[in-house]
Amino acid sequence: MNSSIKYLTFAVALLIYQNSYGQSSTDFLPKFIESTETTHQIKDNQKYTFGYLEVLENRDKPDGNTIKLPVYIFKSRSKNPKSDPILYTVGGPGYTSMRASQYMSYYKYLDDRDLILFEQRGTQYAQPSLxxxxxxxxxxxxxxxxxxxxxxxxxxxxxxxxxxxxxxxxxIDLNSYRTNHIAADINDLMNVLEIESYNLLTMSYSTKIGQVLIRDYPNKIRSVVMDSPLPLEVxxxxxxxxxxxxxxxxxxxxxxxxxxxxxxxxxxxxxxxxxxxxxxxxxxxxxxxxxxxxxxxxxxxxxxxxxxxxxxxxxxxxxxxxxxxxxxxxxxxxxxxxxxxxxxxxxxxxxxxxxxxxxxxxxxxxxxxxxxxxxxxxxxxxxxxxxxxxxxxxxxxxxxxxxxSEIENMAVKSNIPVLLISGEYDESTPVKWAESMTHNLTNSYHMIFKGWKHSPTTNWGNPCAMQAANDFFNNPTEQPKPGCFEQIKRPEFKTK
Known part of the structure; x- marks a missing residue:
């Protein structure tokens, strides 16, 4: 089934919209509810579906509160998109992912596959927002x-x-706003949308979400990019x-x-x-x-x-x-x-x-x-x-x-293909942290961008790291070698 048709068909079959925060149900199941009211205005030439993932705030309380998390499903620019979309969520913790929705024309990922933009629980456009x-x-x-x-x-x-x-x-149950809860939300979204295989794009804090997903819900994950990674064990x-x-x-x-x-x-x-x-x-x-x-x-x-x-x-x-x-x-x-x-x-x-x-x-x-x-x-x-x-x-x-629990402060081991991306001068998530992760992520590659700082894939002045990430999603069995990477030298420092 064509992925874009599948998303739409499944969404049409969902229950009608309810004001879910504060609702309870003894047999609650996660669901995705389409909405015509989006968080941001999207350019007319960008095809997308917008809606809310509705999940339990506390999965141990099936009669408890539910929360709603905004999700964009941006359609690929390709006439024949690959079947495995990319899910993207940003760092923080506490930052919104939704602002990226305005800049999809810059994202190379859409040249090849759909991109799902996911808002973490508790952040700006989630319901509730903390x-x-x-x-x-x-x-x-x-x-x-x-x-x-x-x-x-x-x-x-x-x-x-x-x-x-x-x-x-x-x-609000403040104990329910943690990394492992966000990972469970993403896994629920993949199941609700009936996605069999997906790629994960994470940055800074959200690389911790990626590590938990690799550990707890590995079956659907095809490949992962971790930009400016923060190891669980650090x-x-x-x-x-x-x-x-x-x-x-x-x-x-x-x-x-x-x-x-x-x-x-x-x-x-x-x-x-x-x-x-x-x-x-x-x-x-x-x-x-x-x-x-x-x-x-x-x-x-x-x-x-x-x-x-x-x-x-x-x-x-x-x-x-x-x-x-x-x-x-x-x-x-x-x-x-x-x-x-x-x-x-x-x-x-x-x-x-x-x-x-x-x-x-x-x-x-x-x-x-x-x-x-x-x-x-x-x-x-x-x-x-x-x-x-x-x-x-x-x-x-x-x-x-x-x-x-102690496991949330322990290194994750996996052979899922992972690309680690670091900026040479990044003081927040230094190069040495990504290097240490390669020992436990046995099918990983590490790229260091000379003269760059935090979050290289969002460097709009030079999209080379984004190109590397997209190349990796297209072929996660090899380290990306975009021509632009070899051209990056240390900065020419301003002297006057």
Missing amino acids: DCPEWSKAIYLSNLPNADATKTDSLFQNAAKACSDRLRNTG NYDEESVYNLLESTTKLLTDCENDENCNSTFPNIKSRFFKYLEEKTTNPLRVEIENPKNGKIETFYLKGEDLISVFSIANTGDVPNIPFEINKLLNNDLTSVKEQLSYLFQKPGGGIGMGMRLSVWCAEETPFNAQERIAVETNKYAAVKGLSPAVFDKEVCEVWGVKKV
Whole structure:
């Protein structure tokens, strides 16, 4: 049966739309319900089906709440598409996948097969969405120049409690928003759509979803691409500061090994880290005008703040990083002031933050060695005080979700074909993590994109990683060798 006809025929046979959140049924079965109201406007020339996957919030409670998860099924541009679609879901945790729906014309995958865009439970367009405006407000208040640093911890703990209480009071089970639940949702979707074989495209956090799917529901998976992989067995928080410093060091070393960069910015690595260390002891004083009232506000920035010149950069910004660092070293604060001006913007709605808290507090924080977190926070003179933890242990205690089982922090072994893609300067999911995964994923390949940072497959300026991923889906028995890959060299650093 033609895949596009199959999706449509099956959807027509489904039960009529119900307002499912809060509904219960003793014989509930997952279902896909088509909808004419989509999350985004799709270009007229792109054929697609949109609907909601309806599943139980807690699969151990068959009479409990149901939730609805948006799904796009984008039709291939090929007249004879391959029968195994790609399912794509993005990272976070807590980010929406639905924004990608607007850019399907850029996705090479549709040249060969259908692409299913899946929204994870708890994220922006899911029903319910676990938003935490309380958390966004806490971030806003903590970044104001007159913020009392001694009260920051209680500020975030209070925000977590307020959000947790509010969500729980609406009947939401925060323990049901975890990676293994998302994997089960995807498996349900494949069964509901009667898809016999599919490929999986994951990025950053969602590579953990991919690993759980490989472990728990391998039968339908033909191949997997993991862009910027986060291994299940890695304790992210324990390494994050070290990984940031290591990636920064690598880029600045490459600058020093480049004749033009080094002659323009000599010894930039040692000078930058010495500068960060000095500002950690004697913070940089920066005055800017508050755009709301015209008042001059004063910020005091330490090394942990100023290293953001590297950490906030994406792949497209990489050639400018030494240039921006040199501006700092010469007390040119134009870029710093521009970034600080954003702090006066009103706080957002905390979209998906409850999902992020539930995942992290159940799957990451409980496995951290708190002694190591404390050591890492004060170990490096250049960024002393920068905590490696995404959320403090006390915040997770307030959030109040249960720790997952030990298997969720253990490496996955599989011979399913997997392509691992890394950016050379990625501090969030460093190259070494993907390399470690190749030992357990025995039918895997690893591609490192020189001079790139996080999530190479979404580098719109150079779609080479996307091409590699698509080549792999077409032939998962071989490592992709697109011609563009050999042409990628280390960046030409801006010098003026």
